Amino acid sequence: MNKNSPILQVEDLRVSFGTRRGTLEAVDGVNLCLDRGEILGLVGESGCGKSVTAQAIMRLIGNSSGEYVAGRILMDGDDLMLKSEREMSRLRGKRMSMIFQDPMSSLNPVYTVGWQIAEVPIIHDNASRGEAHARAVEMLGMVGIPSPEDRVRRYPHEFSGGMRQRTVIGMSLSCKPDLLIADEPTTALDVTIQAQIIDLLLDLRRNLGTAIILITHDLGVVAEMCDRVAIMYSGYIVEQAPVHELFDNPRHPYTKGLLDSLPRAGRRGRLNAIKGRPPDPGNLPEGCRFAPRCPHAFEKCSKFPTIECVGGDHHVACWLEKKSE
Ligand SMILES: Nc1ncnc2c1ncn2[C@@H]1O[C@H](COP(=O)(O)OP(=O)(O)OP(=O)(O)O)[C@@H](O)[C@H]1O
Ligand SMILES: [Mg+2]
Known part of the structure; x- marks a missing residue:
């Protein structure tokens, strides 16, 4: 590596x-x-x-x-x-780990929250049950869940939406x-x-x-x-x-x-x-897909603009920015 x-x-x-x-x-x-x-x-x-x-x-x-x-x-x-x-x-x-857009889809209603977090270190790190339980409590505390020692024994439906989301984040971080x-x-x-x-x-x-x-x-x-x-x-x-x-x-x-x-602060009127x-x-249209909504569209936009470097680490896919072709 x-x-x-x-x-x-x-x-x-x-x-x-x-x-x-x-x-x-x-x-x-x-x-x-x-x-x-x-x-x-x-x-x-x-x-x-x-x-x-x-x-x-x-x-x-x-x-x-x-x-x-x-x-x-x-x-x-x-x-x-x-x-x-x-x-x-x-x-x-x-x-590699992912926090999903819909947090409920990552939680199983029939297991306690603690068990679901503990499962990750047990499977991946061969942690003992005691260690995994301690990690689950630590994780819930880290994501800001109050009284984690008590909460770890609860089921997902006993959590608010925000607490569930934080639990899911804790799960995805537990393997670091x-x-x-x-x-x-x-x-x-x-x-x-x-x-x-x-x-x-x-x-x-x-x-x-x-x-x-x-x-x-x-x-x-x-x-x-x-x-x-x-x-x-x-x-x-x-x-x-x-x-x-x-x-x-x-x-x-x-x-x-x-x-x-x-x-923006200080700006009046509608956005x-x-x-x-x-x-x-x-x-999908041929050419630039933004062209139908673009105030600057011109003939070239009927061809697809590949992404190109416009200097430094800045890349753009737009015919207005292309120097050649
Ligand atoms: N399993 C699937 N089968 C068929 N079409 C799908 C599937 N998953 C996503 N799509 C379609 O793929 C396109 C991209 O969806 P995607 O979920 O990646 O959008 P997104 O950028 O994440 O949007 P949002 O900001 O609403 O979450 C959409 O047109 C969606 O309907
Ligand atoms: Mg999405």
């Missing part, structure tokens, strides 16, 4: 689903690279393919009929696409993964708990060097937590840059639109939401 090599490289990831209406291209040529300990924000409108990208990286998609996944997913240089399901389940929960994918981890929570979870994730990175892909709609959370940001639109990445660069110097018209739609809707993934 080379400490300087990226923890994760995703190359030309494509995911499609066979549906009754035909083929739906959910992810269409995504490239991502994540260094050890880095936090990458993955941002975009509902339905653009963020969760599908995350599930494909965890190899949770592509195992059933009607699900097609192509591309390369390298973790520590090791191609996950070539791993058996048995090898993958060993990796999941030990080296090298890579964590957090799919909207704070969206359902109120502001104070949201702040605690953000601190928790930042501590995790600081203390354990965990690399995180943070999927969120909230550009405020991105500004607070992320080192780099990838903006996704209709199945592909339209812009990627270090976080300050993206906020100070957005280049893609879609990114500019997202930033314009943010409330400028981007007009129109993303295209139907079952019927």
